[in-house]
Amino acid sequence: MTTTTPVQTPAARPPLLTRPLLLRFVTVIGASASFFLLLSVVPLYAQASGGDAGLATGALMLATVCGELATPRLVARFGYRVALMVGLVLLGAPALVLTASDNFGWIVAVCFVRGLGFALTVVAGGALTAALIPAERRGEGLALAGIVSGVPSLVALPLGVWLADSAGFTPVCVAGGLVALAAAVVVPGLPGRQPSADKAVGVIAGLHSGALARPAVVFATTALGAGIIVTFLPLAVPTSMSGLVTAVLFLQPAAATVARWFAGRIGDRRGAAGLVLPGLLLSAAGLLVTALTGSAVAVLTGVTLFGIGFGIAQNATLTLMYARVPESGYGTVSALWNFAYDAGMGVGAVGYGAIAAHTGYPVAFALTAALMLLALWPACRDRR
Numbered sequence: 001m002t003t004t005t006p007v008q009t010p011a012a013r014p015p016l017l018t019r020p021l022l023l024r025f026v027t028v029i030g031a032s033a034s035f036f037l038l039l040s041v042v043p044l045y046a047q048a049s050g051g052d053a054g055l056a057t058g059a060l061m062l063a064t065v066c067g068e069l070a071t072p073r074l075v076a077r078f079g080y081r082v083a084l085m086v087g088l089v090l091l092g093a094p095a096l097v098l099t100a101s102d103n104f105g106w107i108v109a110v111c112f113v114r115g116l117g118f119a120l121t122v123v124a125g126g127a128l129t130a131a132l133i134p135a136e137r138r139g140e141g142l143a144l145a146g147i148v149s150g151v152p153s154l155v156a157l158p159l160g161v162w163l164a165d166s167a168g169f170t171p172v173c174v175a176g177g178l179v180a181l182a183a184a185v186v187v188p189g190l191p192g193r194q195p196s197a198d199k200a201v202g203v204i205a206g207l208h209s210g211a212l213a214r215p216a217v218v219f220a221t222t223a224l225g226a227g228i229i230v231t232f233l234p235l236a237v238p239t240s241m242s243g244l245v246t247a248v249l250f251l252q253p254a255a256a257t258v259a260r261w262f263a264g265r266i267g268d269r270r271g272a273a274g275l276v277l278p279g280l281l282l283s284a285a286g287l288l289v290t291a292l293t294g295s296a297v298a299v300l301t302g303v304t305l306f307g308i309g310f311g312i313a314q315n316a317t318l319t320l321m322y323a324r325v326p327e328s329g330y331g332t333v334s335a336l337w338n339f340a341y342d343a344g345m346g347v348g349a350v351g352y353g354a355i356a357a358h359t360g361y362p363v364a365f366a367l368t369a370a371l372m373l374l375a376l377w378p379a380c381r382d383r384r
Helices: 019-039 041-048 053-077 080-096 105-130 133-166 169-189 201-209 210-236 239-272 272-290 294-325 327-358 363-384
Strands: none
Touching: 019 041, 019 080, 019 133, 019 169, 019 272, 041 053, 041 105, 041 133, 041 169, 041 201, 041 239, 053 080, 053 327, 080 169, 105 133, 105 327, 133 169, 133 239, 133 294, 133 363, 169 239, 210 239, 210 272, 210 294, 210 327, 210 363, 239 272, 272 294, 272 363, 294 327
16 A cells, blocks of 8 residues: 655635735825925925925925824824824815915914825835735835835926926825825725734834834934935936936936845845844945036946935834834834934934035045945844
């Protein structure tokens, strides 16, 4: 009598693109398109109305940062669905009436309310996204979510400026408002509350937790370079290379998007912790090469290296932070990570400007790359 040995088959991977996640992606596209359609248009409107363009953007970002820190408590109390719905409404409705007045106080107030709405969408929505992705495919799922949010930003930012120039401010503001409000239609189909019975992790507690603070610090450090490249590279390259700027500003986020995807797939198989340090080193190396602003090859190479490192750091730090908390802490992780992103970009732009005023652009790039290496300590400690 013969016996047959059963064939061992690997466990099937859980599905990634479920109906709730696809509905969540609709809200991602709506929020991202609404935010970036008006990001450069509102400062133009403020300036045309005799106001301060920088202050209008400053009010938007200040409200975003404040809202990001407050959102985890709102999510814990009211759930994902309510927070996301309120965020989309606050992002979209004020845009519809922005051009009802050209008073600068009105413009600032609208920017502030929209900033709060955007904060709710990215923090509550980010936590919901993590909850909808199977833990075994978290890196890949977060990378896909990054692509879904990144593509509308690449399209909407230049489109908004073009529409304002060709059709006026009111049509683009209405479009920005309607796209957010249209996305809110699918929110009732999303989960409403966190099913976890664990006590919610507060933002302050998260800041005191080395397991969350260390990846956040490393990511904020890489975000310094992102703020610098977007703000100052167009000014740093010689005027004879001005045609290079458009390609460079597209290449950096494109490289980051591709790297984020591969980092997610690798992280799911080998763990995200081992990718944080390479992401930091590649980001610093890319910024150092970019310091050779007189060479087109160096600038293209440096920005590509930085984009790859930044994309790896984006995915690895976020995946790692979500893996270290129960689902009740997803809102806190989303808030800390987005805060690290915004604060890093803002501090990078302001700090680099102060350094460059005394040293010039190339030296300031090199000094910033060296400064980024200070994050080696939390990166290496976290790896151990």
